[in-house]
Amino acid sequence: MRESEQRFRAAFHQAAVGIAHVAIDGRWLLVNQRFCDIIGYTSEELQLLTFQDITHPDDLDTDLKYIDQILADNIQTFSIEKRYFCKDSSIVWVNLTVSLMRESSGEPKYFISVVEDISERQAALRDRQQWEEQIQASLLEKEVLLKEIYHRVKNNLQVISSLLSLQSAYIKDPDDLVIFKQSQQRVASMALVHEKLYQSQDLARLNFGEYIRDLVASLFSAYEVNEDAIALRVNIDEQVFLGLDTAIPCSLIIHELVSNSLKYAFPGGRNGTIYIEMSKNTDHEITLIVSDDGIGLPSNFNFKNMASLGWQLVDALTNQIAGNMDIQGAIGVEYQVKFTLI
Known part of the structure; x- marks a missing residue:
């Protein structure tokens, strides 16, 4: 035996991955020790079998389709992840890479298969999938x-x-x-x-625009408002989503401010408009505006000195969301509350 061939055989058998020469009909011609270790057969036992005999049936069609393509010279090589049956009937996952050796005439000679045991990786993937399924559940x-x-x-x-x-x-x-x-x-x-x-x-955040419309509709109904006399305009940024801890204080603030407008802004059946705006800037600062074009506020108005529960609630709720409130009442009334969304 020539020295070059001896070196080839030594490298073939000592390779860290499984290597096999497979006949065109699927018979095992030559296998190294690593491949035998992976599937538990001896080289002599394998020579009595074909790769079809030990391939999992669910993977065989894919394997054969690639082989047909490589024989037709449509592809030069292919790699797939597949399952082999071991001698003890257990299943091993492998990464298989196949190339075709041809005669000088171009006729197919045999396949060279490189086989890497990926059972641990597949087990880890299964464990991860099970973990993700448990998390989702x-x-x-x-x-x-x-x-x-x-x-x-x-x-x-x-x-x-x-x-x-x-x-x-x-x-x-x-x-x-x-x-x-x-x-x-x-x-x-x-x-x-x-x-x-x-x-x-x-479930963590509320689309506040939808909520405000329903809230104000219930207030208009409770106060028996003639909608032909008092109009409602709502302009809510679609990007405003509030968590429960912020949504409830804001809802109560709007409740009190709109209620004040309905009770006091339009005496004697006066017509008018109530306007609600809520927007968010790039710094996550929310601006809430509730205004009306009613009779306005007295020149000496100071809500801090008011004894009503409504004003006390607005002040306490504004502080609860760490907001700042500004009130303008010369022409109609405008309440503006600014707070940072956390």
Whole structure:
């Protein structure tokens, strides 16, 4: 045996990856020790088999299609991940790279297959897939639970609102009755936040534009507003999404400010417009504006000195979201609240 051939055989058998020469009909002609280690057969045992005998049936069609292409000279080589049956009937995942050796005449001679054991990698991928499936299942479970919480909180708030409504039937003092109805409306506005979050695809944030329209519609109904007399204009940035901790204070602020406009801005059946705007700048600063073109505020107005619960709520809620409020009341009234979205 020539020295060059001896060196080739030594390198062939000592290679770190499995190497095999495979006949055109699929018989194993020559295999190295690493390939035998991968599938558990001896080289003598393999010579009695074909690659089709030990290939997993789900992978065989793909394997044969590539072989047809390489024999037709459409491709020079191919690589696939496939499964072999080992001698002990276990399954091993391999990365198979196949090239075709040809005679000098161009006729196919045999295939050279390079086989790398990737069982550990496949196991890791399966473990990762199982982990991701478990995470997805856990997230879905938490979403269902969170929806249920929103639904129950909304129901509980509606029960409170109903109780206040029932209790108001026994109140004779007109001022006390107004207080009860205002409290009922505030509870209803908080219930509406939970209802919108329950209906939302994003359980963590609320599309505030949709919420405001429903909130103000309920206020117009509660105050029996003639919509032909008082118009509503809403301009909400579509990018404004608020979490629960911010949505509820903002909803109550809007509730109080719109209620003030409906009660005081248009006396004697006066016509007018209520305008609500909410926008977000590039620094995540939110600007909320509630204004009307009504009779305006007294020149000496200072909401800090007001004894009404509504103004105290607006002040406390603005502080809760770390916002700053500015009030202009010379021509109509404009309330502007700015806060940073965290």
